[in-house]
Amino acid sequence: MSERGYAATGISAISKSSGLPTSSIYWHFESKQGLLASVMERSALRWIADLERAQDPPGNPAERLGRLLVRGFSTFEERPPEFLRLAIFLSLERSDDPKLVESLRRVRERSGRILVTALEAVFAEAGAARARQVAEECAHFAMALCEGCFIGHQIDPEQFDFEMLASQLHVALLAIGTDLMTRPTEMSA
Amino acid sequence: MSERGYAATGISAISKSSGLPTSSIYWHFESKQGLLASVMERSALRWIADLERAQDPPGNPAERLGRLLVRGFSTFEERPPEFLRLAIFLSLERSDDPKLVESLRRVRERSGRILVTALEAVFAEAGAARARQVAEECAHFAMALCEGCFIGHQIDPEQFDFEMLASQLHVALLAIGTDLMTRPTEMSA
Amino acid sequence: MSERGYAATGISAISKSSGLPTSSIYWHFESKQGLLASVMERSALRWIADLERAQDPPGNPAERLGRLLVRGFSTFEERPPEFLRLAIFLSLERSDDPKLVESLRRVRERSGRILVTALEAVFAEAGAARARQVAEECAHFAMALCEGCFIGHQIDPEQFDFEMLASQLHVALLAIGTDLMTRPTEMSA
Amino acid sequence: MSERGYAATGISAISKSSGLPTSSIYWHFESKQGLLASVMERSALRWIADLERAQDPPGNPAERLGRLLVRGFSTFEERPPEFLRLAIFLSLERSDDPKLVESLRRVRERSGRILVTALEAVFAEAGAARARQVAEECAHFAMALCEGCFIGHQIDPEQFDFEMLASQLHVALLAIGTDLMTRPTEMSA
DNA sequence: CATGAATGAGGCTTCATTCAT
DNA sequence: AATGAATGAAGCCTCATTCAT
Numbered sequence: 001m002s003e004r005g006y007a008a009t010g011i012s013a014i015s016k017s018s019g020l021p022t023s024s025i026y027w028h029f030e031s032k033q034g035l036l037a038s039v040m041e042r043s044a045l046r047w048i049a050d051l052e053r054a055q056d057p058p059g060n061p062a063e064r065l066g067r068l069l070v071r072g073f074s075t076f077e078e079r080p081p082e083f084l085r086l087a088i089f090l091s092l093e094r095s096d097d098p099k100l101v102e103s104l105r106r107v108r109e110r111s112g113r114i115l116v117t118a119l120e121a122v123f124a125e126a127g128a129a130r131a132r133q134v135a136e137e138c139a140h141f142a143m144a145l146c147e148g149c150f151i152g153h154q155i156d157p158e159q160f161d162f163e164m165l166a167s168q169l170h171v172a173l174l175a176i177g178t179d180l181m182t183r184p185t186e187m188s189a
Numbered sequence: 190m191s192e193r194g195y196a197a198t199g200i201s202a203i204s205k206s207s208g209l210p211t212s213s214i215y216w217h218f219e220s221k222q223g224l225l226a227s228v229m230e231r232s233a234l235r236w237i238a239d240l241e242r243a244q245d246p247p248g249n250p251a252e253r254l255g256r257l258l259v260r261g262f263s264t265f266e267e268r269p270p271e272f273l274r275l276a277i278f279l280s281l282e283r284s285d286d287p288k289l290v291e292s293l294r295r296v297r298e299r300s301g302r303i304l305v306t307a308l309e310a311v312f313a314e315a316g317a318a319r320a321r322q323v324a325e326e327c328a329h330f331a332m333a334l335c336e337g338c339f340i341g342h343q344i345d346p347e348q349f350d351f352e353m354l355a356s357q358l359h360v361a362l363l364a365i366g367t368d369l370m371t372r373p374t375e376m377s378a
Numbered sequence: 379m380s381e382r383g384y385a386a387t388g389i390s391a392i393s394k395s396s397g398l399p400t401s402s403i404y405w406h407f408e409s410k411q412g413l414l415a416s417v418m419e420r421s422a423l424r425w426i427a428d429l430e431r432a433q434d435p436p437g438n439p440a441e442r443l444g445r446l447l448v449r450g451f452s453t454f455e456e457r458p459p460e461f462l463r464l465a466i467f468l469s470l471e472r473s474d475d476p477k478l479v480e481s482l483r484r485v486r487e488r489s490g491r492i493l494v495t496a497l498e499a500v501f502a503e504a505g506a507a508r509a510r511q512v513a514e515e516c517a518h519f520a521m522a523l524c525e526g527c528f529i530g531h532q533i534d535p536e537q538f539d540f541e542m543l544a545s546q547l548h549v550a551l552l553a554i555g556t557d558l559m560t561r562p563t564e565m566s567a
Numbered sequence: 568m569s570e571r572g573y574a575a576t577g578i579s580a581i582s583k584s585s586g587l588p589t590s591s592i593y594w595h596f597e598s599k600q601g602l603l604a605s606v607m608e609r610s611a612l613r614w615i616a617d618l619e620r621a622q623d624p625p626g627n628p629a630e631r632l633g634r635l636l637v638r639g640f641s642t643f644e645e646r647p648p649e650f651l652r653l654a655i656f657l658s659l660e661r662s663d664d665p666k667l668v669e670s671l672r673r674v675r676e677r678s679g680r681i682l683v684t685a686l687e688a689v690f691a692e693a694g695a696a697r698a699r700q701v702a703e704e705c706a707h708f709a710m711a712l713c714e715g716c717f718i719g720h721q722i723d724p725e726q727f728d729f730e731m732l733a734s735q736l737h738v739a740l741l742a743i744g745t746d747l748m749t750r751p752t753e754m755s756a
Numbered sequence: 757c758a759t760g761a762a763t764g765a766g767g768c769t770t771c772a773t774t775c776a777t
Numbered sequence: 778a779a780t781g782a783a784t785g786a787a788g789c790c791t792c793a794t795t796c797a798t
Contacts, residue, residue, distance in 0.1 A: 004196075004282060005194065005195070005196050005278070005281065005282055006194075006196075006197075007194055007195075007196035007197035008195075008196035008282065010791070010792065010793080011792080011793060011794085012791075012792080012793090020758085020759090021758075021759050021760070022759090022793085022794085023758075023759055023760075023761090023794090023795080023796085024757080024758055024759065026793090026794070026795080027757070027758070027759090028757095031793080031794085032793065032794090085281060087344070088277070088281060088340055089194075089278075089281055091340060091343040091344045092194060092274055092277060092278050092281075092340075092343060093193060093194035093197055104344060105344070105345060108344060108345070137353065137357070140341075140348075140349075140350075140354070141334070141354065141357050141358075141361070143337070143341065144334055144337035144338045144340075144341045144354065145330070145333055145334045145337050146337060147336070147337035147340045147341060148332070148333035148334050148335065148336040148337025148338070148340070149333045149337070150337075151277055151280060151281070151333075151336045151337070151340070152329075152332065152333050152336065154280045154281055155280040155293065155294075155297065156294070159329075164326070165329070165330065165333065168326070168330050168365045168368075169330075171361075171364050171365050171368045172330070172360075172361030172362075172364055172365055173361075174364070175360050175361055175363070175364030175365075176357045176360050176361055176364075179357075179360045199766075199767065199768085200767080200768060200769085201766080201767080201768090209783090209784095210783080210784055210785070211768085211769080211784095211785095212769085212770080212771085212783075212784055212785075212786090213782080213783055213784065215768090215769065215770080216781090216782065216783065216784090217782090220768085220769080221768070221769090382574075382660060383572065383573070383574050383656070383659065383660055384572075384574075384575075385572055385573075385574035385575035386573075386574035386660065388770070388771065388772080389771080389772060389773085390770075390771080390772090398779090398780090399779080399780050399781070400772085400773085400780090401773090401774080401775085401779075401780055401781075401782090402778080402779055402780065404772090404773070404774080405778070405779065405780090406778095409772080409773085410772065410773090463659060465722070466655070466659060466718055467572075467656075467659055469718060469721040469722045470572060470652055470655060470656050470659075470718070470721060471571065471572035471575055482722060483722070483723060486722060486723070515731065515735070518719075518726075518727075518728075518732070519712070519732065519735050519736075519739070521715070521719065522712055522715035522716045522718075522719045522732065523708070523711055523712045523715050524715060525714070525715035525718045525719060526710070526711035526712050526713065526714040526715025526716070526718070527711045527715070528715075529655055529658060529659070529711075529714045529715070529718070530707075530710065530711050530714065532658045532659055533658040533671065533672075533675065534672070537707075542704070543707070543708065543711065546704070546708050546743045546746075547708075549739075549742050549743050549746045550708070550738075550739030550740075550742055550743055551739075552742070553738050553739055553741070553742030553743075554735045554738050554739055554742075557735075557738045577787075577788065577789080578788080578789060578790080579787080579788080579789090587762090587763095588762080588763055588764070589763095589789085589790080590762075590763055590764075590765090590790085590791080590792090591761080591762055591763065593789090593790065593791080594760090594761065594762065594763090595761090598789085598790080599789070599790090758798100759797105759798085760796105760797100760798090761795100761796090761797090761798105762794100762795080762796085762797105763792105763793105763794085763795085764792100764793105764794100765791105765792080765793095766790105766791085766792070766793105767789100767790080767791065767792075768788100768789095768790090768791100769787105769788075769789090769790105770786105770787085770788065770789100771784105771785100771786080771787070771788075772784105772785105772786095772787105773783100773784085773785100774782100774783080774784085775780105775781105775782090775783085776780100776781095776782090776783105777779100777780085777781090777782105
């Protein structure tokens, strides 16, 4: 599924590549959608756990943020997060199963929180409330870039330089954060 | 197709919604993939033409870059570039039809060049050669963010604030460009 | 058609390999069956003309028969008679177009007559009427073998030794003819 | 299939006439070709078993050969060996499925061996080695005639007199065998 | 817990043919 | 004399799913 998309992957293909007969697959997972949901959740949890380990000490906040970004990007090369491919496929396919959509948001939310935490520490000097606000804006930005990188890597793996992008993102986040902090506070954002 | 995904959209559905019988569709476009490629190319050319108009004068380089970014992002909301969805789909599906792959790269290359041109003007003071190098790095970054935004918008349209992201990208690009220019020149990059 | 059978050969395939658009094909030949009939007749006439040339003098009757057989078999290798493939295909496909069936019988009849003529000369000593009777029986036998050889050649071209078969057929025909002539005359055959 | 030809027989027609839905047919036989192969093998084995029974005692070798030929030919009328039609079809269609080609050769080889055995006994007086050689040549001849008869019967059933052809083949084989035995032995043939 | 067998619906594509130009 | 465009019907095959064992 993560290689060809949800609709394009038949149960019988999964059966062939796993050895289990289709009826057994239906015994374990209620339906095609159910199978998908299980697989995605599993892969996502593994990836997130990986990230969470990466933000442990030591170092100052900016260094920790950098390490987190490098870690996130490097998994794209080492062990591409299948769940991300699936997630992107599913969002593009406009799947309308609410369970699935919810699961997707949850994963996104949870990995976003890791970023927010790291960013809050960086912008701590602005005061807790403001730092959180700024961190959240920055996190959105970082997540978008992250997903974009994943796609770029799919399109043309050899042109992609994750290390460079991680360091550019680092620069960008600091600049954006600083910029946000110097603007007049808008409470509505 | 742009609504349900490539694999999930049957030719018969297209036939029904267009009024043409399937055999006529097959006469005009050689196959399902061929249909897709045609549609994508058409939509892409329109989008690119739109962007190209957005970088015309007036204003200084930095302003023009800003306008370009806003213009690009704003279309995501107003008139979502179907070609982007298709393009991303196809890249993830790892289609190996060389014609399609070529078409994809062409579109990507061409929209990238618009960004590069705008960025070159911004960094002109560094000298033509260096400016081009920096502009290209920045363009990669911008493209990745752009694609990421598209996906983010698919997953969670309400949380997305394109205007904000455009301005953040603006800030980020200037910071990244400046950062690159102050580093010791590496010719091999 | 002679390579894949009637039903398996599409008009569009013929169009592609001939350069003419399908509509032009339909202008020249009224239908698929009409095209088939034309092609077959043409190829058959050429082959028969070839055979007819082979039975010209010189030599005694037995020698002329031998030359005829060798000639017939040798074309299987040199220039396989496409009409034969077609004819066999069509007879196996149980085509029920009466025009076609008639055309097939005509061809068969005409090439049979060549054989009969050669055989009559060989058995002339038995008297004209008897010789003709014997010759006709022998011709049936020879035609059957001939068609069988064609098929055998299709199945396993390298195992087939046409020269050998031609000489065996020669021996066989003389033996059968002699055998028939020594039996009590049955007028009803 | 044996009535209308391979290409002209749709799976849906088979489905209709058998009661099974097409998907069930595809579950039992992997493909149209697979179905064909199965059917052919089954029919062939039955026919061969029939022949094998026909060569049992009593009688001298020449009589036994005659009985075998009559038996073989008579099935053409009584219960036409559908496998033969299919087999010929497939050989002419130049199918390149190796499984099918193998199956075809196997059937041909096996029915050929029956003939060889019967012929060996007839020519036994020439010594085992020579008899085998002669028998094999004769068998090729007989097989070709046999296949040719089948086709002739398709083209023009009423003109065909199998009994006559069987007895002619008998005469022919004895003549050819004798002829071969009186020639100087060529070891390389 | 596992699986072989079954199936209706629908997948993409090609068919032979027509017709306006 | 020729052809680009069009089309309904049919082609082979795979789909997700069920169920008796």
